[in-house]
Amino acid sequence: MFFEDLCLYLDVNSIEYKKEAEIAPYVSIRVGGIASFIAFPDSIEKLCNLINYVRGKIKYYILGNGTNCYFADYFEGLIIITNKINEINISKNNIIAECGASLTRCAVYAYENSLTGIEFLYGIPGSVGGGAYMNASAYGYMTSQFIKECLVYDSIKNKILIMNKDRLDFGIKHSVFMNKEYFVLSVTFDLTVGNKDKIKCLMDSYMNKRIVSQPLDVPSAGSAFKRPKNDYASRLIDKAGLKGYGIGDAEVSTKHAGFIVNKGNATANDINILLYEIKETIKEKFDIELEEEIIFVE
Numbered sequence: 001m002f003f004e005d006l007c008l009y010l011d012v013n014s015i016e017y018k019k020e021a022e023i024a025p026y027v028s029i030r031v032g033g034i035a036s037f038i039a040f041p042d043s044i045e046k047l048c049n050l051i052n053y054v055r056g057k058i059k060y061y062i063l064g065n066g067t068n069c070y071f072a073d074y075f076e077g078l079i080i081i082t083n084k085i086n087e088i089n090i091s092k093n094n095i096i097a098e099c100g101a102s103l104t105r106c107a108v109y110a111y112e113n114s115l116t117g118i119e120f121l122y123g124i125p126g127s128v129g130g131g132a133y134m135n136a137s138a139y140g141y142m143t144s145q146f147i148k149e150c151l152v153y154d155s156i157k158n159k160i161l162i163m164n165k166d167r168l169d170f171g172i173k174h175s176v177f178m179n180k181e182y183f184v185l186s187v188t189f190d191l192t193v194g195n196k197d198k199i200k201c202l203m204d205s206y207m208n209k210r211i212v213s214q215p216l217d218v219p220s221a222g223s224a225f226k227r228p229k230n231d232y233a234s235r236l237i238d239k240a241g242l243k244g245y246g247i248g249d250a251e252v253s254t255k256h257a258g259f260i261v262n263k264g265n266a267t268a269n270d271i272n273i274l275l276y277e278i279k280e281t282i283k284e285k286f287d288i289e290l291e292e293e294i295i296f297v298e
């Protein structure tokens with residue numbers, strides 16, 4: 001019954017949506033079955049109102065670029081994709097990017113405006129919202145180092161707030177957004193004026209490192225595990241002889257042992273079993289508990 005009301009709500013509010021839609025095209029690892037609804041609000045206002053409308057009535061999940069998630073075979077509820085909310089603006093040394101803007105586009109925009117700091121975001125395939133949620137990091141830098149404040153939707157109070165960095169509880173692959181009552185609407189990056197050639201050079205060198213080390217030609221969701229203390233998950237997995245090991249079509253990449261790739265028709269179940277077996281092996285061989293970085297949504 002509510003699903004009929006939802007259709008009407010989406011139509012009346014001019015929000016594009018799909019019914020009984022395939023999820024796989026919206027997640028980089030291409031694993032996920034059918035969702036009752038996938039909606040694509042194109043403004044912050046529509047996004048907040050939609051969350052407020054469905055909250056407590058049906059299951060819902062917000063996705064940016066889907067580069068860190070995989071889904072179960074059926075998602076009975078609403079997936080909200082933010083990629084149509086993607087404006088980027090500049091004010092002095094600050095770049096203000098809406099949640100659905102791509103991290104790579106932010107890095108390019110900073111370069112175009114001779115601002116340095118977020119070169120490391122170049123090549124991370126996620127969105128600004130997903131980047132803040134995950135506190136995306138690369139080459140020794142974390143997104144939070146360059147965040148001044150976020151525009152946030154507090155879904156419990158149904159209020160939009162500006163939260164400065166101190167309140168965002170950033171840590172390694174951690175943020176306040178993980179408690180799921182707050183949603184990222186936009187992020188203000190605080191950058192420094194720099195030399196355009198040097199910025200470009202750094203971006204290119206990061207991109208080259210990615211091309212050399214990561215399996216960019218096969219679907220994946222990035223690093224499957226968080227970095228354990230004083231070590232690398234990829235090094236441990238490689239040392240355990242698990243490169244190329246697979247369950248169904250889910251396989252430990254032969255190029256980068258930290259990545260799980262989908263060779264064609266991997267299912268969530270394949271990935272779950274593979275993750276479990278990797279964790280068991282690493283625990284047995286090195287007495288280290290790996291923790292998943294990729295997110296399973298069911």
Ligand SMILES: Cc1cc2nc3c(=O)[nH]c(=O)nc-3n(C[C@H](O)[C@H](O)[C@H](O)COP(=O)(O)OP(=O)(O)OC[C@H]3O[C@@H](n4cnc5c(N)ncnc54)[C@H](O)[C@@H]3O)c2cc1C
Nearest residue numbers: 064065066067068126127129130131133136137183184222
């Ligand atoms: C080839 C490849 C390379 C990668 N390299 C890196 C890397 O170098 N460093 C790194 O850190 N990661 C890397 N990743 C992982 C991924 O790109 C990052 O974690 C990215 O920040 C996820 O952004 P996303 O928009 O895709 O998030 P999604 O996968 O869409 O979502 C991730 C989480 O964020 C939440 N979320 C999304 N948008 C919002 C919002 N607006 N408000 C609140 N919550 C939100 C979702 O609900 C979900 O829980 C890589 C992935 C791939 C496939």
